[in-house]
Amino acid sequence: MKDFNEMKHFILYKLIPVVILLFFIAIMQSGIILKQPFSKEEDILFYIEAIESNIVSEQWDIASAELKNLEEAYSKVQKRIQYSVERDELDSFTTCIKKTEGYIQAHGQGGALAELSEARNLWEGLGN
Incomplete structure (x- = not known):
């Protein structure tokens, strides 16, 4: 009976917490x-x-x-990565896309290219 209690104690107090921590680390690094x-x-x-x-x-x-295609693609990918990247980075990327939309409507070539460059930079750094 003592071996059963020791095994139960090991599983409850050592193994399960380590497995849970490893699971959350895997999510955060994915x-x-x-x-x-x-x-x-x-x-x-x-x-x-x-x-x-x-x-x-x-x-x-x-x-x-x-740009509409980009927004659709981003909404799909965002659902997958929302728990593994920082919220501020996702918000910044969304802001760049929305600003790009305004520049495209106004035919502002320089502003649109600048926002897309920042969006690319944010995307490449996402999750690193």
Whole structure:
């Protein structure tokens, strides 16, 4: 009976807390992996590049359409990474995308490219 109690004590007070801590560490460090696109529709960097090239060539309607695709892709990926990255980083990325939308509507090439550059920088640093 003593061996059973010792095993129970070991499991309850040592093994379970260590397993729980390892589980939460794994979740917190998974942002780098989870931000990678699982399909072409989730490729954030592809959409940023497409928007940039359309802005440079002043194809504002296409840039606006690609921005909508970027927002859809981001909403999918955001759900996966929301627990493994800092909330402020996600909010900053969202702000850059919204500012880019305004610059595209106003046909502000310099501002839109600056915001997209910052968004790319935020995205690449996300989870690191």
